[in-house]
Amino acid sequence: MSLETEKHAPARRTQAERRAQSDRSLLLAAAELIAEEGFQAATFEKVGARAGYSRGLASQRFGSKDGLIEALIDYLHDRSDELAAGHHIENLSGLEAILASVDVYLRNLEEEQAVRSYFVALAGSVATLSRLRTAFAASHQRAKERFRTLIEKGQRDGTVALDLVAETSALMVGSLLLGISTQCLIDPTTDLPSVREAALNTLRRSLGAPK
Template sequence: MTSSLKVPERRTQSDRRQQSEAELLRAAAELIAEQGVAAATFENIGLRAGYSRGLVTQRFGSKQGLIEALIARLQARLEALMDDRRLDQLDGLESVLGFIDTFLTNLSRDGEMRAYFVLLAGAVADVSELRAPFAQAHKGAEERLEAMVLRGQAEGVVRAELNADAAALMVGSLLLGLSTQLLIDPGMDLEPIRETSLTLLRTSLAA
């Protein structure tokens, strides 16, 4: 008689490492979003994630290493949200508006995105070396938006006379400003701002 019980798959050391790193980074993001960067000590992160302080040191080496890994995780998280929206299947105008919509829809309810902008604010205020990975990430987003605008112009759905690079920078600045404002006023209702932003930008960009 064949047993119907399934033998659990054994996880590899790589699987366990990836899981522990993800849980430590999630704990760090939660602490930063709730209490600020200073609260994300190795001891607090280990306690929140259910691991030892020593494992945090082993995985990331230093506070700088931890924060760089966290920035990379949060950037990947945002990229995944955009990919799920399948922006490349939309025309240029709708892809720009979809980018904005996805970003603002998730901004107020995603604690890890909040942690990203807390880190950004601290890096800028402290003239930190961490400004470089933020600048690189934001340049990537600007280039992605510029490509959408250029595609929309080629398709005839975005005004041809617009400077695509300037339009992309304007959209990025809008999202950065709203993200910073939400840090200052966590109770701000983003929904009417999201709707108004989409309406105004559609009017401004559309051919």
């Protein structure tokens, strides 16, 4: 191989990078199956086949169906954090950061199948009284804490009303997103862009500091 060829040859991925890629492929395959066919469809056999790997690899990586769903929850949270960082939400005022977070979430809900799979899995875990309810409760707590932090930031910078209780207001924002997400699962024809606009206007009026 010439020096010129070596210069332009793609760098060989490390073992950690290959593992991260295979994990991501397995999780996305699970998300697609759940969104398309329901919670019970995400078997290791189907997940491995769709991702282009063996059933054994999915079992080895996640151990159980619950382990797979817990990993999917973590992946979706990490994905949400990446989207927020890409929009530089941390540089916005408290109120604008809340609105931008809601906007990014709802646009992602409309465009990415993986997000819809979260709520299908949530419904399945509640219906079957699965121990995964604990994992989903922790996930919702994590989202609530994120909004609570932004509400408190807004109260400090003067963009969010001081008479609001940050904890309960954060729960309200999270519950709004949960309700919209569930509605879109029940009725895929829901006009999400219009709902998104209405949600943003409502939150601006209900959270914003008086002028």
